[in-house]
Amino acid sequence: MGYDKSLYKPLFDAVWRGDWNEAKEFHTLHPDAIRARHSYSNKTALCMATDLEHEHIVEVLVQLMSEEDLEIRDNNGWTALALAASRGNIKMVECMVRKSKKIIDLC
Template structure:
């Protein structure tokens, strides 16, 4: 969905772009000195200037979040009067769950980079989308590490090991193979040692 040139974001929030959207909106709110109302609990309602200042910042931050949402997201926060509650509700509903990245097609550039042996491209993608490290190919359920291991791109395997957790290494493909098992089956001692 198109947004106006003076909008806080390049794309309205939908089910496929939460990670990028949240960075854009947070950066905008930080630049406008509004992020603190999203991080803190609501001020107690009082008639003093402190509460009035908070209420004004909250309304501005909430309005920014609301106008940065697509229809589905907007419907979830329609009756919310707190920027913090709106932000938390959107995160709960749209933030990718650990071990799963929202949309495989968003991660295609990572797999293309690994396929071609281009670590610089893969690294750039992972810097912007760190959760993509656990994305799996729909057909084989292989991760980028599985692919790099299959193709024996040792330099990429070594780099991926720097950004993966132990749990990431336990991810199996359709055949129940971890990347470590694939490396061992290929007899690639360098990759096996790197993974251990």
């Protein structure tokens, strides 16, 4: 993907803090940020929110993402669904599986 990763830093900072309002403002200005990856971890905002168990952010991001976006993996090969399952967070798992049943096969 040809984009300036530093452009998306405010999104990742907001997700890190669990601040959906700020993340939403950034997403409104940069809708393609939904697929952007963090420069170090290669995680999307969804993977980061899942990793940090920010359920409120996960739910909204899943709604905004396509089924294919849910298949994005981090540097360790983990999808957001795999991260949610590894934490035993049933609420986040159910949210993602409702969006795309086929992601179960990717875990």
